[in-house]
Amino acid sequence: MAKKDFTDDLRPHPDADGAKKLASERSRSSIDTDELANHVFGSAYLERQQRVLTALEPEKIFSKANQANLSRPDRYKLGLARGKRMRQLMDKHGWDEADILMAEYLIDDLQPYHLHLSLFNSAMREQCSDDQRAYWTPKIESWEIIGAYAQTELGHGSNVRGLECQATWDQKTKEFVIHSPTLTASKWWNGTLGRTATHAVVVAQLMLPHGPSGKLVSYGPRPFIVQVRDKKTHQPPESIAVGDIGPKYGYAPMDNAYCLFDHHRVPHSALLSRYASVDPDTGAYTKPTNPASVYGSLTRGRSVIVMNARLVLARAVTVAIRYLAIRRQFRDRDDANPEGPECAVLDYSTVQIRVLPLLAATFALHYSGEAMRELYERTRSTNALDGDQAQLAELHSTSAGLKSLATDLAANGIETCRRAMGGHGFGGGTGLIQPNADYLSKPTVEGDNWMITQQAARYLLNRVEDVKKSPAGESRSRTDDNLRDYHARASTPPKSRQLSDETIAAAFEWRVSFFAFEAHRARYIQKKSWNSMLIDLYKLSRAYAQSMLVGNFYLAMRRSTLSCSTTTEVLGDLYRLFALNTMDAEAREFQKSGAVAAEVLDTLPEQVLHLMQKVRPHVVKLVDSFALPDFMLDSALGRYDGRVYEDLFNRAHRLNPLNRLTFNPDYRSDEIVMGAKDGADMLAKL
Amino acid sequence: MSQTPQWVRDLKPSGPQGSELLKEERNASNVNVDQLATFLHTKDGRERKKRILKVLESEKAFDKSQNYFAGRIDRFETALKRAKRLRQLYVEQNWGTEERQVANELISEPLPYGLHESMFLITIRDQGSAEQHQKFLKPAENYEYIGCYAQTELGHGSNVRGLETTATWNPDDKTFTLHSPSLTASKWWIGSLGRMANHAVVMAQLVIAGKRYGPHPFVVHIRDMKTHQPLEGVHIGDIGPKFGYNTMDNGFLLFNNVKIPHIGMLSRFSSVDPKTNQYIRPSSPSLVYGTLTWVRSTIVMQAGGVLARGVTIATRYCAVRRQFQDRDAPEWEKGENQVLNYTMVQIRLLPLLAATFALHFTGKGMMQLYEANNRKIRQSKEASKDHARGAGPEETESSSDLLSDLHAISCGLKSLASSTAAEGLEVCRRACGGHGYSSFSGIGSYYADYLPTATWEGDNYMLTQQVARYLLKSARSVLKGNEPTNDTTAILSYFLSRQDQGAAFDILGDDADVVSAFAWRSAFLTFEALKHRDEQKRSWNSLLVDFYQLSKAHSQYMVVKSFYETLQASSTSSELDPDTQGLMHKLFRLYALHTLESEASEFYTSAAVTVRQIQLARSSAVMKLLEEIRPHAVRLVDSWDFPDWQLDSSLGRQDGKVYEDMFYRASELNPLNRVTVDPYPNSETLFRKDGSGELKSKL
Ligand SMILES: Cc1cc2nc3c(=O)[nH]c(=O)nc-3n(C[C@H](O)[C@H](O)[C@H](O)COP(=O)(O)OP(=O)(O)OC[C@H]3O[C@@H](n4cnc5c(N)ncnc54)[C@H](O)[C@@H]3O)c2cc1C
Numbered sequence A: 001m002a003k004k005d006f007t008d009d010l011r012p013h014p015d016a017d018g019a020k021k022l023a024s025e026r027s028r029s030s031i032d033t034d035e036l037a038n039h040v041f042g043s044a045y046l047e048r049q050q051r052v053l054t055a056l057e058p059e060k061i062f063s064k065a066n067q068a069n070l071s072r073p074d075r076y077k078l079g080l081a082r083g084k085r086m087r088q089l090m091d092k093h094g095w096d097e098a099d100i101l102m103a104e105y106l107i108d109d110l111q112p113y114h115l116h117l118s119l120f121n122s123a124m125r126e127q128c129s130d131d132q133r134a135y136w137t138p139k140i141e142s143w144e145i146i147g148a149y150a151q152t153e154l155g156h157g158s159n160v161r162g163l164e165c166q167a168t169w170d171q172k173t174k175e176f177v178i179h180s181p182t183l184t185a186s187k188w189w190n191g192t193l194g195r196t197a198t199h200a201v202v203v204a205q206l207m208l209p210h211g212p213s214g215k216l217v218s219y220g221p222r223p224f225i226v227q228v229r230d231k232k233t234h235q236p237p238e239s240i241a242v243g244d245i246g247p248k249y250g251y252a253p254m255d256n257a258y259c260l261f262d263h264h265r266v267p268h269s270a271l272l273s274r275y276a277s278v279d280p281d282t283g284a285y286t287k288p289t290n291p292a293s294v295y296g297s298l299t300r301g302r303s304v305i306v307m308n309a310r311l312v313l314a315r316a317v318t319v320a321i322r323y324l325a326i327r328r329q330f331r332d333r334d335d336a337n338p339e340g341p342e343c344a345v346l347d348y349s350t351v352q353i354r355v356l357p358l359l360a361a362t363f364a365l366h367y368s369g370e371a372m373r374e375l376y377e378r379t380r381s382t383n384a385l386d387g388d389q390a391q392l393a394e395l396h397s398t399s400a401g402l403k404s405l406a407t408d409l410a411a412n413g414i415e416t417c418r419r420a421m422g423g424h425g426f427g428g429g430t431g432l433i434q435p436n437a438d439y440l441s442k443p444t445v446e447g448d449n450w451m452i453t454q455q456a457a458r459y460l461l462n463r464v465e466d467v468k469k470s471p472a473g474e475s476r477s478r479t480d481d482n483l484r485d486y487h488a489r490a491s492t493p494p495k496s497r498q499l500s501d502e503t504i505a506a507a508f509e510w511r512v513s514f515f516a517f518e519a520h521r522a523r524y525i526q527k528k529s530w531n532s533m534l535i536d537l538y539k540l541s542r543a544y545a546q547s548m549l550v551g552n553f554y555l556a557m558r559r560s561t562l563s564c565s566t567t568t569e570v571l572g573d574l575y576r577l578f579a580l581n582t583m584d585a586e587a588r589e590f591q592k593s594g595a596v597a598a599e600v601l602d603t604l605p606e607q608v609l610h611l612m613q614k615v616r617p618h619v620v621k622l623v624d625s626f627a628l629p630d631f632m633l634d635s636a637l638g639r640y641d642g643r644v645y646e647d648l649f650n651r652a653h654r655l656n657p658l659n660r661l662t663f664n665p666d667y668r669s670d671e672i673v674m675g676a677k678d679g680a681d682m683l684a685k686l
Numbered sequence B: 001m002s003q004t005p006q007w008v009r010d011l012k013p014s015g016p017q018g019s020e021l022l023k024e025e026r027n028a029s030n031v032n033v034d035q036l037a038t039f040l041h042t043k044d045g046r047e048r049k050k051r052i053l054k055v056l057e058s059e060k061a062f063d064k065s066q067n068y069f070a071g072r073i074d075r076f077e078t079a080l081k082r083a084k085r086l087r088q089l090y091v092e093q094n095w096g097t098e099e100r101q102v103a104n105e106l107i108s109e110p111l112p113y114g115l116h117e118s119m120f121l122i123t124i125r126d127q128g129s130a131e132q133h134q135k136f137l138k139p140a141e142n143y144e145y146i147g148c149y150a151q152t153e154l155g156h157g158s159n160v161r162g163l164e165t166t167a168t169w170n171p172d173d174k175t176f177t178l179h180s181p182s183l184t185a186s187k188w189w190i191g192s193l194g195r196m197a198n199h200a201v202v203m204a205q206l207v208i209a210g211k212r213y214g215p216h217p218f219v220v221h222i223r224d225m226k227t228h229q230p231l232e233g234v235h236i237g238d239i240g241p242k243f244g245y246n247t248m249d250n251g252f253l254l255f256n257n258v259k260i261p262h263i264g265m266l267s268r269f270s271s272v273d274p275k276t277n278q279y280i281r282p283s284s285p286s287l288v289y290g291t292l293t294w295v296r297s298t299i300v301m302q303a304g305g306v307l308a309r310g311v312t313i314a315t316r317y318c319a320v321r322r323q324f325q326d327r328d329a330p331e332w333e334k335g336e337n338q339v340l341n342y343t344m345v346q347i348r349l350l351p352l353l354a355a356t357f358a359l360h361f362t363g364k365g366m367m368q369l370y371e372a373n374n375r376k377i378r379q380s381k382e383a384s385k386d387h388a389r390g391a392g393p394e395e396t397e398s399s400s401d402l403l404s405d406l407h408a409i410s411c412g413l414k415s416l417a418s419s420t421a422a423e424g425l426e427v428c429r430r431a432c433g434g435h436g437y438s439s440f441s442g443i444g445s446y447y448a449d450y451l452p453t454a455t456w457e458g459d460n461y462m463l464t465q466q467v468a469r470y471l472l473k474s475a476r477s478v479l480k481g482n483e484p485t486n487d488t489t490a491i492l493s494y495f496l497s498r499q500d501q502g503a504a505f506d507i508l509g510d511d512a513d514v515v516s517a518f519a520w521r522s523a524f525l526t527f528e529a530l531k532h533r534d535e536q537k538r539s540w541n542s543l544l545v546d547f548y549q550l551s552k553a554h555s556q557y558m559v560v561k562s563f564y565e566t567l568q569a570s571s572t573s574s575e576l577d578p579d580t581q582g583l584m585h586k587l588f589r590l591y592a593l594h595t596l597e598s599e600a601s602e603f604y605t606s607a608a609v610t611v612r613q614i615q616l617a618r619s620s621a622v623m624k625l626l627e628e629i630r631p632h633a634v635r636l637v638d639s640w641d642f643p644d645w646q647l648d649s650s651l652g653r654q655d656g657k658v659y660e661d662m663f664y665r666a667s668e669l670n671p672l673n674r675v676t677v678d679p680y681p682n683s684e685t686l687f688r689k690d691g692s693g694e695l696k697s698k699l
């Protein structure tokens, strides 16, 4: 604890009183934040957040005060301690799965147990036969075993078929021999496996002997459950080399792993055999019984990604908007009074143009994520609507594009917000350093954001092919409708002159159809190589995903049942802000496709500016309605109460361990820490 | 002691090996790396770098192997150790400015003497009187005084006039009282202050007899020379961990009515007369923005090299990384595709590769212009001693046409170049897929350390207002019918004379026309902005986004022009063989056309190009350039001449041994693997065995 000193009595300059500034921001807008929060999250979610938060807040281990100073091993150690505590609290409070997810989110640190809770758990749930499930589930639930998911290798990530790790069936002993033939076959990146896990689902090429010669044939990558460490000593057997891969851009508390196998033997039961199995007596392979629609789980997964992206963006935008509404810098140049007060930097249009479209994007992501979730839930219940199944099948293919766009928007959005905050945006007081670094993995994992756009584009090309073959055929989905509509009217592009809410959404759809037909022509008629088209396909996928965001936002606005008229109006403005700002950025595509008239496109910057001015008075209340607790934000700049400068100073002066050491700055002296007699010490170390 | 079992050590990556792939890449291209490297860095420059590298590599203090693992305090201690050793080497090896700069680039982390060596010394030198040089500069150059430059405060950074710290003149005892009236007056972000400095140049509002005279620089003694504890009434500390720059002790500083003697106010340009208590102004108040322009030009100059690091790492790695077969590959063609062959990867990396050269030549051009100008000014203004760093962007005023041109250009280019480099590094990192996320990619931490460049020396958005202001002023002068006096007014006049006929630039066939198209767009946007401001009387604030675009457009024009002019120069044709020159032209076109395509709307609206041209630029010209440049990519990055020691990257290794090195660092250098964990939640034990310290002490 720092001693009392003269700084204890200092207050921010009266013009920099954050609490007052935020109070006046809040009084400027009549948005009903409670209603909006309920509209976005639902009361069950908000209640859960509050309940779990209350349990976490008193626990010292979750304090973030010193974590940014720690070395990698210490950071891991802290993560481990937090993970244990979280599990203990789960037992104490009887938390269910949703509660524990909420706790992870609020603790805001990827704990070493994360893969046990997520990928390991879901892989076991989906891939085990009924017998296997009965055996493993209790152990998994009690954390008697700790699991990881080991698919990616040093040499292969995106291309799963290229995995090198092998599982060879040994008919004599009725075992599988798991082996890594090369260094690049080493498992790599697998979370929780580096130091923590006792078990892993290992994805390996299933090799079965074939014909009389016994020649080995690969049946593709299959999952095996493998014990990697001893229950007692927590050491791996000699036939396994496993460790942590070292520090990363983010995710410091997570022990991502490397793992190699030297003819490591596992029993027949190790092959997870819900969909495929090997007959222990004959060594014959049983084909996967056509797996029941897997569309659902992927779509659900992707809706979770989109919903998370919106939370991450909400977080960045909350911090940025609160701080920038408080920060004053310069007087307005057109202010006649030379002694007038300084401007809130949030009033500068170059600040608004960076942050406010991201605020709008947060809502856009929200409505699309919600639409996906609802669709998924409907298809699993009896309330399914007529086109739901077809729509789900379509989403299965196209949601890759949304994953790519949503995670890009969020990852880049945090950085944009951070930079918009000037110098303080670079400091630890933002509370955004770790979320930013952690989140930057998302554009790569679960399908690299560039690579997977090919999936969505491929689907669209196939649809165009169908539409061209049978223009009068039946429409199966919204995309089908649009493509058919385009096909019928292609020679008379709308070139919209008026941008109503409806024509805006239609313009986005027209643009998609136009470029889908263009790409189709290039591939099917001009026979262009796939590789030469990748950039166009990427753009096509993006156009499609943008159209989804705009379309879902539009539909949500039409259905809105909010009672607060200001909120309704402001959300409408945010819809237009998101759509028109996106359109402006992609103006040439809208022009080329004939979706919007060129003169109208020229007016977009002004319309965007105007919309930002309309939204401006409400922005603090809008971010308030995201209801992100200070505990999670851990941000001096983004505090709910606006005490930005007091908190920045407190962190620097009272919480910063570097200030407990006095260093010897004289280059002629080898002493580093004064009085620590470490000069010789350090020398010996170096 | 290796922990890795023998069977693991015997493993090789599956073939083809990274080293073979890079060898093939190098065989497939005829770029003369040596020649191009010399062209970029000069013979002297390259030799110097080699020489210094040899010294640093052999010093244990600079061993990088634990950098990525350590915590903040250890990192700071190690950095201090390095800074001391480096300073000793300056003396032992007699290293001058250039050598020192190279050494710092090779070490590649901010060191705790950083601000002492730059801003503290420069400010005293530029703004101090002869007497002050004697009193402050001598001991500072000798590192008895360790200093920093304390301008920014908690509440104010960009707006220097808004600083709250006061320096009040006391006529009675001829002293100044430095005081921080509020918490937001605390100095903040000040490099080398938090734990290091015993002196500071403090910018404070000068107050004489109740009247404020604006911010002025004062040299203040802040820590005891013996105990290194803060002096009475001075409160200092480090501001805590940051996004990057964690080896630097950026600090805070507060004064509780601290008195300093009259000599503390740096008085070359303004002072207080101790006898009359009057404020003495500089005879001519036109502060030249020399230093600021110089600092920004340096940022432009360095941006090319900064970006080149990311591009080198990503290009080499993407040539080694193979993933999937080409979808159109014939049946018989086995084996996976190098990801660098995917156009999706090329479109991210190759335009950035072109940008490294574009920025490098632009920066060089800026430095030359700056020096030429300086000579001219020195000659024409023998008598004038006006040479100082202004207190901030708002403080600056023009003194000569050329110089104000240079100043404006340096603002715009600083913004464009540092944004391009920072964003480009992140693009490179992501292009490396999963392994890009590892610290061993060598990009992440470097990017984090570079990021403040987008904020300091003028926030990248804010700076663009100065460019716009300057362009508007120039446009007004052209409209009045004044003769062009520099390039800016020349392109504006040209546009004015031609705007009714329109332009017909052959951007696909003629390089000079490409440059003209960029000039045209910039001029068009300038007059548009002028119309908004002067005719439509729109508010300044509502135009900021337009100004930002305008500044970007004008700066892009400058970059394209510099690149083009470099290629036209006779020295280029004498130093580079024709094939390499041809390749440079392709890089020029790739940079220009790719930029043009990304800004297509503006080019179209300004009527610099037609829709058809834009479409062709994209669908055929750029695609063709990617294909033509692709085979030379590895050799082109080789010519940037980064030693592995500097890159400290598994992915970017010169020899392509990517996987071996990733594995080595993970299994041998990683302290976490010396730890045995207790993973079960109900046991309070975390680490059963903790050997993570072993590696550190073994170094
Ligand atoms: C933090 C983190 C945690 C992870 N956790 C796990 C885990 O728990 N378990 C696990 O098994 N894995 C895990 N992974 C691995 C992750 O799934 C892979 O890194 C990811 O799938 C990307 O694959 P890659 O690294 O092979 O990228 P690459 O495919 O090598 O990508 C390199 C570049 O090539 C491009 N590219 C690749 N193929 C193509 C193509 N066909 N066309 C055009 N361009 C192409 C990409 O766009 C990219 O720019 C994790 C990764 C990270 C970063």
Ligand SMILES: Cc1cc2nc3c(=O)[nH]c(=O)nc-3n(C[C@H](O)[C@H](O)[C@H](O)COP(=O)(O)OP(=O)(O)OC[C@H]3O[C@@H](n4cnc5c(N)ncnc54)[C@H](O)[C@@H]3O)c2cc1C
Residues within 6 Å of the ligand: A327, A329, A330, A345, A348, A349, A350, A351, A419, A420, A421, A422, A423, A424, A426, B115, B149, B150, B151, B152, B155, B156, B157, B158, B159, B188, B189, B190, B191, B245, B250, B452, B455, B456, B457, B458, B459, B461, B462, B544
């Ligand atoms: C790592 C690091 C090291 C540093 N080292 C030093 C040092 O050694 N000594 C020192 O004195 N300082 C130092 N600084 C401070 C640095 O110079 C300032 O942070 C910088 O000048 C930006 O000022 P600011 O933080 O007040 O940003 P702000 O001005 O608060 O910027 C916030 C936002 O407002 C916008 N904005 C501000 N004014 C306007 C306007 N008029 N019109 C439109 N938009 C506007 C900006 O674009 C930005 O988006 C350092 C900073 C960092 C990050």
